[in-house]
Amino acid sequence: MSVMTFRTKIILLTIAVITAIATVFAAMYKPKRSNTIVRPIIKIAAELPLSGPENHLGLAAQQAIQNSLRQADASAGYKYEVNYIDKSNLSNLPPDTKAVLSFDIAPEPRVLLTLNNDTKTTFTVHTPYEEAGTLLERFLNDKNIKNLGLLILAEGNYHQLAQTINQKLSPKYAVHGAVFHKGQNNFDSVLNMLINNDTDYYVIIGSPQESDNLLQAMRDKGISNYHITALYTPDLTAQPELYNDITYIGSEAGTYDGGLSAAAILALIDSYEKNFKKDLLPSTNLVAQTLQQNRATDNIISIKANLKKITEGKISKLKE
Numbered sequence: 001m002s003v004m005t006f007r008t009k010i011i012l013l014t015i016a017v018i019t020a021i022a023t024v025f026a027a028m029y030k031p032k033r034s035n036t037i038v039r040p041i042i043k044i045a046a047e048l049p050l051s052g053p054e055n056h057l058g059l060a061a062q063q064a065i066q067n068s069l070r071q072a073d074a075s076a077g078y079k080y081e082v083n084y085i086d087k088s089n090l091s092n093l094p095p096d097t098k099a100v101l102s103f104d105i106a107p108e109p110r111v112l113l114t115l116n117n118d119t120k121t122t123f124t125v126h127t128p129y130e131e132a133g134t135l136l137e138r139f140l141n142d143k144n145i146k147n148l149g150l151l152i153l154a155e156g157n158y159h160q161l162a163q164t165i166n167q168k169l170s171p172k173y174a175v176h177g178a179v180f181h182k183g184q185n186n187f188d189s190v191l192n193m194l195i196n197n198d199t200d201y202y203v204i205i206g207s208p209q210e211s212d213n214l215l216q217a218m219r220d221k222g223i224s225n226y227h228i229t230a231l232y233t234p235d236l237t238a239q240p241e242l243y244n245d246i247t248y249i250g251s252e253a254g255t256y257d258g259g260l261s262a263a264a265i266l267a268l269i270d271s272y273e274k275n276f277k278k279d280l281l282p283s284t285n286l287v288a289q290t291l292q293q294n295r296a297t298d299n300i301i302s303i304k305a306n307l308k309k310i311t312e313g314k315i316s317k318l319k320e
Contacts (some may be wrong), residue, residue, distance in 0.1 A: 039079040047102040050086040060258035068262040075125030076078040077276040107158040108232045109257040113264040117284035125264045127251035127300040135305045137168045147174045149199035180266040187217040204230040206238040241313035251303045269294045
């Protein structure tokens with residue numbers, strides 16, 4: 001019994017010594033603190049059509065922006081936050097917003113990227129009229145066309161787009177121009193005039209809703225989709241099945257042209273990252289200058305034109 005008591009005392013003493021040593025080491029040990037990386041935040045506002053008849057365009061742009069942010073975040077020195085605002089209910093922007101992105105479709109899909117620098121510099125991301133017109137001209141060259149009908153929405157910059165197209169096509173074809181109007185539902189007079197002029201091919205230039213109505217009226221008149229082309233519109237319509245079998249000119253910007261917004265965001269991020277300094281934000285003046293020098297001559301970020309076709313409501317790009 002005395003032996004067991006002695007062993008017990010030894011064990012208890014050993015435990016006490018180990019505990020004491022561990023306590024001393026615990027008191028002396030100071031773990032290294034990992035430095036928490038706090039990246040300066042760049043706030044961006046995106047004004048998109050997130051409700052109403054054009055909400056499919058806004059949602060496509062929002063998805064494209066989110067994908068771009070994820071793509072850039074892995075290697076970016078700064079952190080980028082986008083505040084999405086419905087264009088139908090615009091609100092005041094936070095005072096520290098560095099740039100505002102706005103989506104528009106009149107007459108072609110475009111994104112305006114405005115930097116809040118001293119002069120509020122605005123960059124336009126789009127497929128320019130001249131490039132779209134050149135591709136349209138090449139596309140029509142292979143067709144046996146004598147009389148061409150140019151159907152133009154009588155509103156805003158659609159006139160300018162139509163003028164660019166007319167200048168390219170009129171030396172080769174007899175071009176008969178006709179206008180249609182916003183909210184118009186009866187197109188008989190316009191179409192009868194073109195039919196009486198023996199028009200054998202039609203080019204539509206107009207906003208999605210009006211162009212959709214016009215296209216339906218053309219089909220009711222017996223004009224086949226195979227004898228119709230368009231600029232930009234089929235990329236924007238909420239009813240792509242109306243345009244089945246139409247070959248048209250659009251941009252490389254992807255579904256509902258959401259890629260235009262992605263191109264704007266990536267160009268902005270690239271310009272910020274080229275001026276990265278730890279814990280410091282570059283001035284928006286410097287970012288604007290970098291964007292002008294590297295990506296946007298004359299404040300235009302040009303997206304390549306593309307020849308496309310709609311089959312069973314799905315868009316596919318065609319080889320030129």
